[in-house]
Amino acid sequence: MARWLADPRRGGLLCLALLIALAPLVFPSGFYYRVGTSIFIAAIAVIGLNILMGLAGQVSLGHAGFYGIGAYATAIGPGSLGLPSWLSLLLGLIVAALTALFVGRPILRLKGHYLAVATLGFGMLIAMVLTNEARWTGGPDGITVPRLVLFGWVVKDQRAWYGLSAALMLAGALVALNLIDSPSGRALRALHDSEVGATVSGVDVAHYKLAAFVLSAIYASLAGSLAALSDAFITPSAAGFLKSIELVTMVVLGGMGSVFGGILGAALLETLPQLLARMQDFEPVLLGLIIMGVMIFMRDGIFPTLTRKLGRPSP
Amino acid sequence: MSQFLQFLFSGLTEGAVYALVALGFTIIYNASDVVNFAQGEFVMLGGMVTFFANAAGLPLPLAALAAMLVTIAVGLALNKLAIGPARGASVVTLIIITIGASIFLKGVTQLVFDKRFHRFQAFSGDTPIRVLDATILPQSLWVLGGAGMIFLGLWLFFNRSITGKAMSAMAANRLAAELVGIHANRMMALAFGLSAAIGAIAGILITPITPTSVEVGTLLALKGFAAAMLGGMGSPAGAVTGGLIVGIVEKMSAGYLSTNYKDAVAFIIILATLFVLPTGLFGKAKVERV
Amino acid sequence: MIIRRGLLAATVTLACSAFGATAQAQDKIKIGAVLAVTGPASFLGDPNAKTLKIQVEDINKKGGVLGKPIELVLYDTGSDPTKAKQFAERLIQEDKVIAQVGGTTTAETMAMIPVFEEAKVPFISLGGAVVIIDPVKPFTFKTPHTDKMACEKIFEDLKKRGLTKIGMISGQDAFGKSMQGQCKGVAGKYGIEIVADETYGAADNDMTAQLTKIKTTAGVQAVVNPGFSQGPALVTRNYKQLGMTVPLYQSHGVASKQFIELAGDAAEGVRLPASALLVAEKLPDSDPQKSVVVAYKKFYEETTKSPVSTFGGHAFDGMNILIEAIKRANSTDPVKIRDELEKTKGFMGTAGVVNMSPTDHMGLDLTAFRMLEIKKGDWALLP
Numbered sequence: 001m002a003r004w005l006a007d008p009r010r011g012g013l014l015c016l017a018l019l020i021a022l023a024p025l026v027f028p029s030g031f032y033y034r035v036g037t038s039i040f041i042a043a044i045a046v047i048g049l050n051i052l053m054g055l056a057g058q059v060s061l062g063h064a065g066f067y068g069i070g071a072y073a074t075a076i077g078p079g080s081l082g083l084p085s086w087l088s089l090l091l092g093l094i095v096a097a098l099t100a101l102f103v104g105r106p107i108l109r110l111k112g113h114y115l116a117v118a119t120l121g122f123g124m125l126i127a128m129v130l131t132n133e134a135r136w137t138g139g140p141d142g143i144t145v146p147r148l149v150l151f152g153w154v155v156k157d158q159r160a161w162y163g164l165s166a167a168l169m170l171a172g173a174l175v176a177l178n179l180i181d182s183p184s185g186r187a188l189r190a191l192h193d194s195e196v197g198a199t200v201s202g203v204d205v206a207h208y209k210l211a212a213f214v215l216s217a218i219y220a221s222l223a224g225s226l227a228a229l230s231d232a233f234i235t236p237s238a239a240g241f242l243k244s245i246e247l248v249t250m251v252v253l254g255g256m257g258s259v260f261g262g263i264l265g266a267a268l269l270e271t272l273p274q275l276l277a278r279m280q281d282f283e284p285v286l287l288g289l290i291i292m293g294v295m296i297f298m299r300d301g302i303f304p305t306l307t308r309k310l311g312r313p314s315p
Numbered sequence: 316m317s318q319f320l321q322f323l324f325s326g327l328t329e330g331a332v333y334a335l336v337a338l339g340f341t342i343i344y345n346a347s348d349v350v351n352f353a354q355g356e357f358v359m360l361g362g363m364v365t366f367f368a369n370a371a372g373l374p375l376p377l378a379a380l381a382a383m384l385v386t387i388a389v390g391l392a393l394n395k396l397a398i399g400p401a402r403g404a405s406v407v408t409l410i411i412i413t414i415g416a417s418i419f420l421k422g423v424t425q426l427v428f429d430k431r432f433h434r435f436q437a438f439s440g441d442t443p444i445r446v447l448d449a450t451i452l453p454q455s456l457w458v459l460g461g462a463g464m465i466f467l468g469l470w471l472f473f474n475r476s477i478t479g480k481a482m483s484a485m486a487a488n489r490l491a492a493e494l495v496g497i498h499a500n501r502m503m504a505l506a507f508g509l510s511a512a513i514g515a516i517a518g519i520l521i522t523p524i525t526p527t528s529v530e531v532g533t534l535l536a537l538k539g540f541a542a543a544m545l546g547g548m549g550s551p552a553g554a555v556t557g558g559l560i561v562g563i564v565e566k567m568s569a570g571y572l573s574t575n576y577k578d579a580v581a582f583i584i585i586l587a588t589l590f591v592l593p594t595g596l597f598g599k600a601k602v603e604r605v
Numbered sequence: 606m607i608i609r610r611g612l613l614a615a616t617v618t619l620a621c622s623a624f625g626a627t628a629q630a631q632d633k634i635k636i637g638a639v640l641a642v643t644g645p646a647s648f649l650g651d652p653n654a655k656t657l658k659i660q661v662e663d664i665n666k667k668g669g670v671l672g673k674p675i676e677l678v679l680y681d682t683g684s685d686p687t688k689a690k691q692f693a694e695r696l697i698q699e700d701k702v703i704a705q706v707g708g709t710t711t712a713e714t715m716a717m718i719p720v721f722e723e724a725k726v727p728f729i730s731l732g733g734a735v736v737i738i739d740p741v742k743p744f745t746f747k748t749p750h751t752d753k754m755a756c757e758k759i760f761e762d763l764k765k766r767g768l769t770k771i772g773m774i775s776g777q778d779a780f781g782k783s784m785q786g787q788c789k790g791v792a793g794k795y796g797i798e799i800v801a802d803e804t805y806g807a808a809d810n811d812m813t814a815q816l817t818k819i820k821t822t823a824g825v826q827a828v829v830n831p832g833f834s835q836g837p838a839l840v841t842r843n844y845k846q847l848g849m850t851v852p853l854y855q856s857h858g859v860a861s862k863q864f865i866e867l868a869g870d871a872a873e874g875v876r877l878p879a880s881a882l883l884v885a886e887k888l889p890d891s892d893p894q895k896s897v898v899v900a901y902k903k904f905y906e907e908t909t910k911s912p913v914s915t916f917g918g919h920a921f922d923g924m925n926i927l928i929e930a931i932k933r934a935n936s937t938d939p940v941k942i943r944d945e946l947e948k949t950k951g952f953m954g955t956a957g958v959v960n961m962s963p964t965d966h967m968g969l970d971l972t973a974f975r976m977l978e979i980k981k982g983d984w985a986l987l988p
Contacts (some may be wrong), residue, residue: 029698029699030698031694031695031698031699034691034694034698053407059407106590107586109590109593110589110590110593111593112406113350113544113548114544114548114589114593114594114595116350116544117540117541117544117545117585117589118585118586118589120537120540120541121541121582121583121585121586122586124537124578124579124582125579125582125583128575128576128578128579129579131575131777131806132573132575132576134777134782139777139779139782140712140777140778140806140807141686141710141711141712141715141778141779142686142687142712142716144716144719231687231690231691232690232719233686233687233690233716234687235685235686235687237685237687238687241533241537242533245414248407248411249411249414249415252407252408252411253411256405256407277680277692277695280642280680280681281425281426282422282426283422284418284419284421284422284425285419285422285423285426286422287415287418287419287422288415288416288417288418288419288420288421288422289415289419290415291411291412291414291415291418291419292397292412292415292416292419295401295404295408295411295412295415296397296400296401296404296412299401299404299405299408300408317817317821318817318818318821321813321814321817321847322813322814322817325811325813325814329811425643429651430642430643430644430647430651431647431648431651431863432648432835432838432863432867433866433867434866434867434869441845441846441869441870441871443845443846443847443848445848450846450847450848452846525810525811525839526835526838526839526867528835529643530644534808566811566814569811569814569815570814570817570818574803574804574805574806574809574814574815575777575804575806
């Protein structure tokens with residue numbers, strides 16, 4: 001029994017699911033469902049980005065671009081095209097995947113800081129299109145997003161979103177955990193360590209890099225769509241540089257390459273502003289200090305550092 | 316023709332600022348492999364501290380000097396307290412640290428000063444100078460002149476002085492440099508101090524034209540970084556070229572194409588260049604060890 | 606594994622408990638304020654916030670409202686409409702406010718309206734665009750003059766000077782875009798023809814490209830600049846830099862000394878519609894607004910040691926109108942307060958006299974709007 005539970009895919013996820021289910025018992029008000037929802041949604045994007053950055057080792061400073069695509073798909077679909085929200089969400093995933101496919105091939109030939117800049121540029125371009133095509137997107141000040149309707153049920157209630165986003169996050173985490181232990185996961189780790197070595201061992205490096213890129217784009221798009229639907233509002237900053245940096249920080253803070261680390265990173269960066277909401281003047285100072293502190297003292301990220309201290313390999 | 320000239324002037328002015336920021340990135344990168352995302356904050360501090368020192372009573376030249384000293388101190392502190400303790404950490408971790416530093420610096424500046432926009436007097440007045448059918452501000456000439464002198468100064472430093480050559484050696488091969496007796500730590504501190512000074516000067520020069528506020532650093536860092544990449548990471552000549560190109564392309568596209576997409580054109584050019592030249596215009600092809 | 610679970614549990618519990626118990630103090634009147642204290646709209650949001658803070662302090666010193674002190678729940682959006690919406694929900698669910706005076710910009714206001722309408726809690730907005738109250742929504746009010754009124758006032762002045770062909774350069778934010786649309790809509794009524802129409806992004810730092818295009822358009826007799834915050838200040842500086850000499854008109858989105866500070870001597874001769882607050886002492890004693898605006902100006906400038914702006918004035922009016930309504934309703938029931946708000950009559954605020962009704966949730970008319978010109982770095986009232 002213990003061995004069955006020890007597998008992170010089951011034990012870890014089960015624990016997490018339990019926590020998520022029990023947490024509402026300590027919520028002082030309905031507002032905390034909202035905070036939980038925003039954590040789970042961010043975590044989805046972070047899990048995806050982790051596959052690209054942590055596993056495959058490709059840095060992306062423009063991932064919010066895909067997040068923005070997903071978000072605006074759910075705004076434009078119902079708004080301008082008359083499509084139901086769930087279909088718009090799926091279309092968003094497809095558009096994000098195709099964009100990643102198209103843009104990925106040339107971009108992934110770059111390495112290191114050059115790759116970073118190229119992804120940065122990509123993210124900025126998406127953000128610019130979203131800001132400027134006001135007829136479709138409502139422009140720089142954003143647009144309201146019609147609510148998701150599932151089989152006649154309008155998903156508006158905080159608790160519904162809490163459950164829905166948690167479920168999707170757990171599913172996403174399961175997929176990611178399975179990937180890590182699969183041959184594909186090993187291929188990605190190989191090319192992370194040395195592209196030349198991986199090629200020599202028979203790994204089609206370009207193909208795997210692209211696959212990781214597309215997969216992480218899909219995760220990001222899903223997260224963006226969910227964020228837009230649960231907020232019922234979206235602005236182009238969802239695709240902006242600051243959002244991309246936020247996602248990368250969540251990945252690195254939590255622990256690159258660690259799925260649970262990513263979730264932790266998301267939780268940290270989503271709750272901090274809420275905790276500091278009444279001390280808004282000090283928020284950036286404290287946030288900056290925490291980021292620097294964590295990175296200096298736990299340079300591999302919080303989760304891997306903690307699990308290492310406890311003598312367990314990080315999932 | 317007058318339109319073209321007008322766009323060219325504002326493009327050069329803007330480009331000079333980007334070039335200075337890109338140079339700041341390059342100098343630190345060369346000494347330490349770190350991409351310092353707090354670079355934009357050096358520019359911001361230059362402008363903000365000058366304004367407040369001036370408003371508190373110091374004459375402008377002294378205020379500017381004070382701003383430079385403060386910014387250099389911040390740069391040195393950043394190196395000592397944030398980058399130093401993280402020696403050996405991965406590239407991404409270091410980037411996140413500098414991002415955290417950027418957020419922190421903005422937060423502190425916001426508390427110490429305020430969140431509003433500020434500008435101070437141009438150095439030699441505001442009367443636009445007519446050149447053919449276009450106008451250029453005297454302050455723009457200060458920006459171009461100042462930037463030019465800094466480029467010259469740095470060229471002389473890196474190529475004609477021992478310390479400068481030592482820094483170039485660090486960029487070429489850190490281990491070898493240390494083996495011949497070059498103090499890596501001192502070089503890094505110097506790099507941060509120098510970058511901070513350059514950033515501060517950029518801020519001081521540009522604020523009479525473009526008001527400063529706590530937030531101005533972020534977008535500047537972004538564009539400066541992109542410009543440095545365009546020119547080829549690690550190449551000072553590349554940084555300057557990249558910065559000027561980005562500035563000019565931006566203003567030209569704003570004028571002739573669409574003001575909404577001016578940033579887009581700059582980034583498209585950067586992306587296109589990188590696809591053809593994966594290490595930028597002047598960058599060295601990286602040798603990957605297996 | 607158990608340890609790992611324990612760690613996660615500890616973190617979550619710690620996080621939850623660190624939120625702190627929200628003391629449901631029944632003996633305080635909670636009023637919310639979601640403002641853009643930082644970010645591009647801090648020009649407006651900072652005076653908003655300062656005013657509300659000193660005003661609430663002052664009211665509480667004098668005994669509060671209905672015998673209870675007011676608690677001002679203030680959040681800073683950084684000018685981000687998404688954050689505004691999230692804070693709005695927090696105000697309703699966590700803080701349980703009975704009303705809000707806030708929404709610095711049109712964009713933030715529009716994001717928050719659905720939240721307050723659904724919760725049936727009154728929302729007095731400080732945003733400019735006419736769309737906030739037209740079409741009328743049951744619980745949304747506003748205190749500043751609308752962008753439509755600004756256009757009308759400017760066109761009135763243009764007509765007086767015999768100018769008919771204008772160029773427009775508008776900010777791309779919600780207010781700038783709205784005013785651009787409104788001006789186009791009412792231009793015909795005043796015989797105005799718009800021959801050049803340029804835009805700039807709210808975060809842009811150089812508008813010489815757009816202004817060059819306007820400069821080289823034949824027949825432009827004046828330029829109108831819808832927008833707020835630092836954009837118009839840069840437009841004004843670039844205007845002078847390019848040597849443009851035709852009259853330049855701003856909107857009330859720049860009605861603060863900060864504009865003059867940023868634009869420098871380029872602001873000389875710029876005209877704008879604004880409330881009399883800016884020229885308080887220069888008003889003739891017979892002016893019905895004089896006592897109110899002079900009093901607020903003194904109060905603000907002495908307490909905060911910074912020059913007054915109409916944005917603070919709008920917040921001041923908003924809070925006062927709300928307090929009066931609460932007193933008349935003699936209750937903290939949001940719906941009753943809303944009913945009383947609609948009955949506001951003859952209220953003399955810093956922006957003018959306010960007469961609300963179920964179909965008019967703003968209550969100002971054009972007489973309250975004065976035409977000002979910037980002379981020697983200060984505001985001057987035009988006859």
